[in-house]
Amino acid sequence: MDVVSDAISTVRTGRPSSNRVRVSGGWATRLDPYEGAGFHVVLEGACLLFPEGGEPVRLGTGDAVLLPHGTGHLLADVRADAASLERAVPFEDWRPDGPAHHPASEAGAVELLCGKYRLDRSRAHPLMRELPTVAHLPNRVGRHPELRSAIDLLGGELGGLRPGAGIAVPSLLDLLFVYMIRSWMAEDGTGVWSAALGDPVTATALRALHADPAAPWTNESLAAEVGVSRPTLARRFTALVGRPPMAYLTWWRLTAAAALLRDTPDPLAAIARRVGYGTPYAFSHAFNREFGTTPGRYREHGAAPA
Incomplete structure (x- = not known):
């Protein structure tokens, strides 16, 4: 994707x-x-x-x-x-x-x-x-x-x-x-995302994160994937996207998980693995921290508070 x-x-x-x-x-x-x-x-x-x-x-x-x-x-x-x-x-x-x-x-x-x-x-x-x-x-x-x-x-x-x-x-x-x-x-x-997707460094990093969000990404491994230094990646990505690469990855993993909770009957363990969390507990803790509700309640009620 x-x-x-x-x-x-x-x-x-x-x-x-x-x-x-x-x-x-x-x-x-x-x-x-x-x-x-x-x-x-x-x-x-x-x-x-x-x-x-x-x-x-x-x-x-x-x-x-x-x-x-x-x-x-x-x-x-x-x-x-x-x-x-x-x-x-x-x-x-x-x-x-x-x-x-x-x-x-x-x-x-x-x-x-x-x-x-x-x-x-x-x-x-x-x-x-x-x-x-x-x-x-x-x-x-x-x-x-x-x-x-x-x-x-x-x-x-x-x-x-x-x-x-x-x-x-x-x-x-x-x-x-x-x-x-x-x-x-x-x-x-003039759009922020037109600029981000037009920048070769940021666009390559985004493609990598979206292609495999469950991979054990670090700033170092993502910079190596893109072919630039870690400071270069951090500077250009943050300036264009508005948050550092790993913060964006966390947000995207949990946003993708919310869509899976909404659209699929998959168990929490399977969703956790698909978005890069090793255990349902770690996934639930991160999800609650981001959205203010548990994955189970989110699935039951359809959405968390905005």
Whole structure:
């Protein structure tokens, strides 16, 4: 596993949902805040997105937008005024024209892919936390071809009842989520984690820790793996990640363990071994110190205090 994959896998829960809708005329719909991430892709036409507390974003054909923190927002026709926004219909009650492919485009028609991911953000990786409220990915020729391909494939699957769609659609939604985050990191050169993953020393160290968190890592062995001195590793890693390598490793081991407690029936001894603790007692002591509760109570109640 790599950092981005692990950051996604520890927060993702359940199955994502999506639909393909087409609407024309004056319209506006409201999506309330939710525990997850939302996305919209404009397949045809243009519309406006109004995030709570933020500036409106115009979305054109081929544009994708990710709302990674479940921010409430409105979607509306480009001609929408304040009065029509006040009358926005809740998304769950919205009745657009339908998902069918139309043989001819109506003037002003908009076709959208809309979806949600269920996320448990109680122990989110800082890479996920630093994503913006609205990650707008404009459609530009030659940019992010993988994202464009995923959009085309997903749109095709949602456009009709095809054999195997029950497996294909969730898999494509997972792929779309990865590609949207990857594309945003490529677009945004100012993020902490974009810098960390772009630094050869820090990135190599992170890959090693995530590839085998159960290994008996020390500062010396990790520096040798990366091919730099221990002081160099400590200085660059701490500056970019915000904590020393072994402190990050401890945090990541316990965060990964929390996800295993949530998602699997594995016994504590097996989870302890998977994340690098020799005994359930040592694991429980570290987990309680980090999260303020025991692994058993965490599994029973779903989450520890944030």
